[in-house]
Each structure stands twice: as structure tokens, then as C-alpha cells.
Amino acid sequence: NAGVTQTPKFRVLKTGQSMTLLCAQDMNHEYMYWYRQDPGMGLRLIHYSVGEGTTAKGEVPDGYNVSRLKKQNFLLGLESAAPSQTSVYFCASSQETSWDTQYFGPGTRLTVL
Amino acid sequence: DAKTTQPNSMESNEEEPVHLPCNHSTISGTDYIHWYRQLPSQGPEYVIHGLTSNVNNRMASLAIAEDRKSSTLILHRATLRDAAVYYCILRVGGNQFYFGTGTSLTVIP
Numbered sequence: 001n002a003g004v005t006q007t008p009k010f011r012v013l014k015t016g017q018s019m020t021l022l023c024a025q026d027m028n029h030e031y032m033y034w035y036r037q038d039p040g041m042g043l044r045l046i047h048y049s050v051g052e053g054t055t056a057k058g059e060v061p062d063g064y065n066v067s068r069l070k071k072q073n074f075l076l077g078l079e080s081a082a083p084s085q086t087s088v089y090f091c092a093s094s095q096e097t098s099w100d101t102q103y104f105g106p107g108t109r110l111t112v113l
Numbered sequence: 114d115a116k117t118t119q120p121n122s123m124e125s126n127e128e129e130p131v132h133l134p135c136n137h138s139t140i141s142g143t144d145y146i147h148w149y150r151q152l153p154s155q156g157p158e159y160v161i162h163g164l165t166s167n168v169n170n171r172m173a174s175l176a177i178a179e180d181r182k183s184s185t186l187i188l189h190r191a192t193l194r195d196a197a198v199y200y201c202i203l204r205v206g207g208n209q210f211y212f213g214t215g216t217s218l219t220v221i222p
Contacts, residue, residue, distance in 0.1 A: 004156075033210075042200055042212030043157065058209060090156050102149075102210065104156030 002026055004105035006091050012111045013081045021076040021108050023091030031094045032074035033058075033102065034066060036087040043090060049074055050096075081112045116140075117201045122217040125191045133186040133216050135201030140181050145204040148175065148186045150197040151215070157200065160186065196220045 007022040023032065030051050035043040035058075045058030049068040063085060065077045074093075078085060088109050092102040118136040125131040137146065145164050149157040161168055161175045163184070168175040174187040188195055198215040 035212075040214070042214050043210075044212070045209055048209070059211070092156070101159040101162075102157075104158065107154075107156055 004091055004093055004103050006089075006105040006108050008108060009106070010109050012113065013078075014113050015082060017081050018077070018079050019081065019110075020078075021089055021091075021110075023074045023076070023093075023105060024072055025074075025091075025093040025103070026072065027093060027103065028071070029093035029103075030071075030096045031100075032068065033092040033094075034064070034074065034076045035090045035092065036060065036085075037090060037107075038087050046076065046089075081110075083112045086110060086112045116203045116211045117213040119199075119201050119213055119216045121214065122219065124219045124221060125188075126221050127193060128190050131188040131191045131195070131218065133188075133199050133201075133218065134183065135185070136183045137201070137203055138182045140203060146175070146177060146181075146184050147202040147204055147210065148173070148199060149202060149212075150195075150199045152197045160199070162204075191218075191220045193220050193222065 004025045033048040034046040037043045044060045046064050047058050047066040049055050052071040055066045067075045088107045090107050091105040094100045094102045147162040148160040150160050151157045161173050163175045163177055176185045198217050200212050200215040202210050
């Protein structure tokens with residue numbers, strides 16, 4: 001039982017390049033989330049999904065797209081990376097209910113030059 | 114519009130209790146109060162949550178004010194492994210967590 005895993009762990013991009021971050025969970029959770037964390041700040045929600053085939057915008061969705069084709073995977077895409085997207089990205093998953101625990105992955109550190 | 118307000122940092126001596134405060138004056142009746150902590154270079158991990166009543170688990174206790182506008186996370190005996198950033202979070206509308214900047218806890222040996 002690996003919990004929540006993220007691929008890759010580190011990545012450096014040039015401005016304008018694209019990339020996809022993969023999040024996988026093996027807990028059969030319905031909800032999945034993508035957050036970003038900038039230095040000295042808390043996490044901010046980018047997009048989330050309440051089930052396979054669904055996605056919704058969070059607090060800071062601009063410049064990102066997501067897909068949830070399989071229940072266990074949640075992909076975060078950057079079509080044209082910008083230096084402002086330099087951050088640490090965390091994925092999380094949880095069951096349905098509003099009080100339920102979110103389980104976080106180890107994070108992906110992305111630098112955009 | 115900050116949903117939670119916490120002190121930036123706190124210190125505690127090892128093996129002493131720690132009380133971490135949080136203000137959430139705009140909380141609504143259906144918002145759960147969650148606490149997570151983040152150790153250096155790791156993702157956040159769940160500590161405790163509650164709605165109206167005080168809560169206890171093996172990690173900590175959560176004391177919620179009667180008007181629900183504030184809460185306090187209590188670590189009964191701080192250890193060096195408890196040094197982390199502690200986030201007080203409101204779960205709004207069932208789907209979204211709003212993290213603040215958290216309280217950085219330093220535990221002094």
C-alpha cells in the first residue's frame with residue numbers, strides 16, 4: 001500500500017515548455033486534489049476531482065489543466081510553463097465526506113527558468 | 114480574505130504541553146476545522162479535526178470555542194519530532210481546504 005505517489009520528484013523547465021505531473025493513489029479514494037506551495041506560504045488548491053471523469057477549479061487554476069481518466073490517477077498539466085509556476089506541487093486524495101482526511105504525496109519540486 | 118489566522122511561530126520546551134491557537138471568525142455552521150502539520154520537505158499530514166465538540170486522538174487534542182470562532186490544538190508532551198509547521202484549516206463546502214500560512218513550532222531540547 002504505497003498511498004499517494006507523485007512523478008517526477010524534481011523537474012526543471014524552460015519558459016514555454018509543457019509538462020505533465022502524475023499523481024497516483026491506491027486507496028480507492030473518490031476525491032483527488034492538486035495544490036501548489038510557494039516559499040513561506042501555505043498550500044493553495046489548483047484543481048480537484050470528486051470522481052473519475054470529473055474535475056473542478058480550485059483557488060488558483062489559471063495556467064493549469066487536469067484530467068481524471070482513471071479513478072486512481074490525477075494528472076496536472078502545464079501547457080506553457082512560466083517562471084511564476086516555479087513551486088512545489090502536492091497531490092492529495094480523500095474519501096467523499098467533508099470531514100475526511102486528506103492523504104498527501106511527497107511533492108514535486110518544479111523550477112521554470 | 115483570510116479564513117484562518119495563526120501566529121507565525123511558537124516555541125516549546127521538550128516534554129511540555131503546547132497550545133497552538135487559531136482564529137476563524139468567518140466560520141459557518143457546516144465548516145469543519147482541520148489541523149495538519151508539515152515536516153520539512155514532506156507533504157502535510159493529518160493531525161485532528163472537529164466540528165463543534167472537543168476531540169482527542171493519539172496525536173493531539175482539539176479544543177473548539179463555544180462560538181466556533183477559534184480553536185486550539187494541544188500537543189500534550191512536545192517531542193523533537195513534533196517540530197513542524199502546523200496548519201489550521203477550514204473545509205469549506207465539503208471540497209476545498211483553505212490553508213493559511215501556519216505556525217512554525219520549534220521544540221527546544
